[in-house]
Amino acid sequence: MNRHRTLGAAASAAIALALAGQAAAQSSAERAAEAAKQYAGTTLNVFYEAGLQPLDPKNFTGPMWEELTGIKINVIEAPLDEMFTKIMQAHRAGSGAYDVLNVVPNQMPDLAFAGVLEPLDEWVDQYGYRDELSTIAPVYRDNQMMVEGTTYGFPDDGDVLVLYYRRDLFEDPENMAEFKAKHGYDLGPPKTWQQFNEIGQFITDKYAPDIYGAGMLRQPGNAQYLFQERFRVEGGKFFDSETMEATINSEAGVKVFTEMVEANKFMPPGVEQWGFIEAFNAFLAGDIAMTISWPPVGRWAAGYGKGTEALAWIPETQVADKIGYALPPGGTPELAVGFSLAVASGSENKEAAYLFIQWMNSEEISLQRVQLPFALRDPFRDSHFTSEEYRSRWPNAGDYLDTLKAGSETGLLDLSLIQTDRYEEGIRQAISSLWAGDDPQEILDELAESWDALTERIGVERQKRAYLDWASKPNAYPN
Amino acid sequence: MSQSTSIGRALDDERAFKYLLIAPAVFVILLIGLYPFIKLILTSFQNITMFDDDRSFNGFIHYARLFGDDRLWESLLHTAAFTAAALPIEILLGYLLALLFLDPMPLKRLFVAVILLPTVISPIVAGSTWRLMFDHRFGPINQIIAFLAGEEVKLLWTVDPFLVWPAILVAEVWQWTPFMFLILLAALSNVDREQLESAQIDGASWLMTFRKIVLPAITPVLFVAVLIRALDLVRLFDVIWTMTGGGPGTRTETISIYAYQMAFREFEISYSSAIAFLVIFALTALVIFALRRVEIAR
Numbered sequence: 001m002n003r004h005r006t007l008g009a010a011a012s013a014a015i016a017l018a019l020a021g022q023a024a025a026q027s028s029a030e031r032a033a034e035a036a037k038q039y040a041g042t043t044l045n046v047f048y049e050a051g052l053q054p055l056d057p058k059n060f061t062g063p064m065w066e067e068l069t070g071i072k073i074n075v076i077e078a079p080l081d082e083m084f085t086k087i088m089q090a091h092r093a094g095s096g097a098y099d100v101l102n103v104v105p106n107q108m109p110d111l112a113f114a115g116v117l118e119p120l121d122e123w124v125d126q127y128g129y130r131d132e133l134s135t136i137a138p139v140y141r142d143n144q145m146m147v148e149g150t151t152y153g154f155p156d157d158g159d160v161l162v163l164y165y166r167r168d169l170f171e172d173p174e175n176m177a178e179f180k181a182k183h184g185y186d187l188g189p190p191k192t193w194q195q196f197n198e199i200g201q202f203i204t205d206k207y208a209p210d211i212y213g214a215g216m217l218r219q220p221g222n223a224q225y226l227f228q229e230r231f232r233v234e235g236g237k238f239f240d241s242e243t244m245e246a247t248i249n250s251e252a253g254v255k256v257f258t259e260m261v262e263a264n265k266f267m268p269p270g271v272e273q274w275g276f277i278e279a280f281n282a283f284l285a286g287d288i289a290m291t292i293s294w295p296p297v298g299r300w301a302a303g304y305g306k307g308t309e310a311l312a313w314i315p316e317t318q319v320a321d322k323i324g325y326a327l328p329p330g331g332t333p334e335l336a337v338g339f340s341l342a343v344a345s346g347s348e349n350k351e352a353a354y355l356f357i358q359w360m361n362s363e364e365i366s367l368q369r370v371q372l373p374f375a376l377r378d379p380f381r382d383s384h385f386t387s388e389e390y391r392s393r394w395p396n397a398g399d400y401l402d403t404l405k406a407g408s409e410t411g412l413l414d415l416s417l418i419q420t421d422r423y424e425e426g427i428r429q430a431i432s433s434l435w436a437g438d439d440p441q442e443i444l445d446e447l448a449e450s451w452d453a454l455t456e457r458i459g460v461e462r463q464k465r466a467y468l469d470w471a472s473k474p475n476a477y478p479n
Numbered sequence: 480m481s482q483s484t485s486i487g488r489a490l491d492d493e494r495a496f497k498y499l500l501i502a503p504a505v506f507v508i509l510l511i512g513l514y515p516f517i518k519l520i521l522t523s524f525q526n527i528t529m530f531d532d533d534r535s536f537n538g539f540i541h542y543a544r545l546f547g548d549d550r551l552w553e554s555l556l557h558t559a560a561f562t563a564a565a566l567p568i569e570i571l572l573g574y575l576l577a578l579l580f581l582d583p584m585p586l587k588r589l590f591v592a593v594i595l596l597p598t599v600i601s602p603i604v605a606g607s608t609w610r611l612m613f614d615h616r617f618g619p620i621n622q623i624i625a626f627l628a629g630e631e632v633k634l635l636w637t638v639d640p641f642l643v644w645p646a647i648l649v650a651e652v653w654q655w656t657p658f659m660f661l662i663l664l665a666a667l668s669n670v671d672r673e674q675l676e677s678a679q680i681d682g683a684s685w686l687m688t689f690r691k692i693v694l695p696a697i698t699p700v701l702f703v704a705v706l707i708r709a710l711d712l713v714r715l716f717d718v719i720w721t722m723t724g725g726g727p728g729t730r731t732e733t734i735s736i737y738a739y740q741m742a743f744r745e746f747e748i749s750y751s752s753a754i755a756f757l758v759i760f761a762l763t764a765l766v767i768f769a770l771r772r773v774e775i776a777r
Contacts, residue, residue: 085743085744088529088746089743110529113530114529114530220726269615269633270615270616270633270635272635272638273614273615273635273637273638278616418530419529419530419745421744422744422745425740425744425745429726429728429729430728432638432726432727432728433726433727433728433730435635435638435727436638436639436640436726436727436728436730437639437640438728443728
């Protein structure tokens with residue numbers, strides 16, 4: 001009997017070892033999919049930014065996940081500037097409307113403190129995902145994942161604002177000679193905002209109305225990121241770290257606002273209304289020589305994704321073999337927006353939701369997702385930047401990925417405070433007033449006043465702690 | 480004595496039965512109408528924000544804040560000014576259109592139906608459509624102006640502070656003039672023809688006929704139409720939200736947009752309740768005053 005028992009125990013141990021070995025051999029994506037099979041038949045409500053972003057879960061990961069696990073994916077969309085509101089409303093109402101959330105990282109502290117997000121660390125350890133989290137590019141991993149030491153989201157989108165320019169114009173010998181004679185330095189990607197203005201004006205003077213020197217994101221929702229970046233590049237600080245009084249109306253702020261208005265003069269008429277779509281349309285059409293925008297513009301301008309049904313609305317690029325990639329003036333691009341995948345605390349399917357985001361975010365699946373021509377996810381893992389497959393997608397895809405990687409190293413974080421969205425709303429309104437012709441100093445004084453009132457209501461000491469925590473991060477201000 | 484008592488009891492029973500019959504309807508109305516109102520007032524005395532769920536009595540802090548909130552008073556001013564501008568235009572255009580359709584004409588019903596189309600469109604759709612119409616690059620408005628001017632024009636209708644209100648006004652008047660037209664057409668159709676003919680025979684001028692015969696006849700209907708539209712304009716949200724979002728800056732922010740921003744963008748729930756109460760109070764006072772003036776309440 002004892003002998004039988006010993007043999008039985010040995011057999012059990014052998015089976016357990018074999019299973020453990022098999023589990024160790026599994027990738028984190030496989031582990032997540034395997035574990036999720038117990039939830040077959042359920043539906044996960046996944047909250048995404050409206051537009052192209054949700055084409056990933058709708059057309060790619062959603063069907064794949066359903067085939068692997070039997071879990072359906074239902075995508076719910078909202079415009080970027082309404083995402084925070086919708087998430088908070090759903091949480092306040094206790095509706096359990098969402099299982100998986102796309103969270104804008106600088107809003108993550110607000111959402112975590114409000115109890116909207118589910119802590120993920122236990123699942124990360126249970127499903128062996130810790131190692132793969134460490135291979136996310138440092139700037140995203142260190143700043144877009146945790147709040148006060150707890151993991152609330154997986155950085156999933158390497159957003160960074162990159163300068164795209166027309167190499168054919170910049171490398172034209174006649175242009176180069178004329179420019180050097182006029183300004184005394186070589187025509188090339190601008191290193192400072194003064195150079196940007198001079199190059200933009202030079203090209204407009206020579207080619208407009210066929211080609212303008214630049215066309216920028218000017219709609220307040222987009223332009224606020226350019227302002228945040230340039231304000232810091234010019235030496236501006238958002239707050240006095242001692243008193244917590246807003247210093248957005250400092251000399252740097254007024255200089256940036258004034259120059260933004262001035263720069264519009266060498267851009268196409270009506271640029272004040274340009275958003276992401278207008279700017280990339282103009283760049284792809286060859287109407288502008290420079291623009292600063294999110295990474296998809298660089299891919300589409302190179303012709304990547306041409307013929308894809310979901311991108312049929314994008315005009316055919318006229319500049320496919322003429323694009324250059326560089327960091328914006330100052331060399332510290334804004335890591336504007338970005339997305340982290342999170343689990344809603346009000347979800348009734350939290351574990352299934354977690355397993356879905358681990359699977360999506362894994363090395364294996366994320367590499368496929370960032371190469372989807374129709375979705376907007378941008379490289380965010382070290383392996384994405386170095387992927388041979390990705391680097392061979394178009395002739396200078398390597399330059400593109402190197403630029404994104406460089407941007408991820410020096411990039412500036414979006415301002416993140418308690419109730420960030422309210423501070424950002426102030427910037428958006430200020431920019432809107434700027435385009436209406438108001439005086440930059442008056443606009444920024446008013447903005448500073450409204451920020452101070454808000455800080456007062458939130459609590460100066462409380463907000464100061466949040467600000468100093470954010471400001472102490474290496475990518476909060478240029479080094 | 481006993482007979483009168485029994486009659487009185489019968490009347491009481493009858494009255495009680497009537498009350499019993501209408502009680503469910505009254506209860507539903509109170510539940511739908513009164514409960515949110517009481518909840519709103521209670522919330523306005525609490526301090527519920529994004530992070531604080533303080534439901535204790537906080538006194539009049541939010542009402543005190545209303546007085547020092549410049550943005551609130553600006554938004555009220557925008558609302559009042561826009562109402563004052565849009566309402567007369569809608570009345571005038573509606574009246575002129577109604578006059579046009581007063582006499583029999585071929586395909587009258589078809590034309591009336593076509594004119595009424597804008598009113599059945601959702602204001603969100605109307606606002607989005609007009610935003611596209613006023614787009615500086617692809618919108619037909621700029622193209623038409625450019626054609627007439629003989630040169631390219633780049634009018635930024637939703638950015639330029641001098642153009643943004645006229646653009647909103649066009650969209651609003653386009654959508655709601657047909658409502659005025661329909662009401663006034665019905666009212667004008669009921670004006671006594673014999674009186675009009677008598678006035679004409681007596682040689683009364685157009686203005687005299689309008690003042691002495693037409694206006695008194697249509698006033699009750701016109702008053703109701705004006706009241707409905709004025710309340711709509713005070714609550715104006717959708718068209719402006721889709722066209723400008725309240726911008727540039729806060730230049731086209733109406734009281735409804737400001738209240739929405741406070742409640743659902745900034746999560747100042749208690750403060751936005753105080754704003755809502757202020758608006759309800761002001762509108763109620765306005766409606767009571769108007770009803771008394773016209774004595775239509777009778």
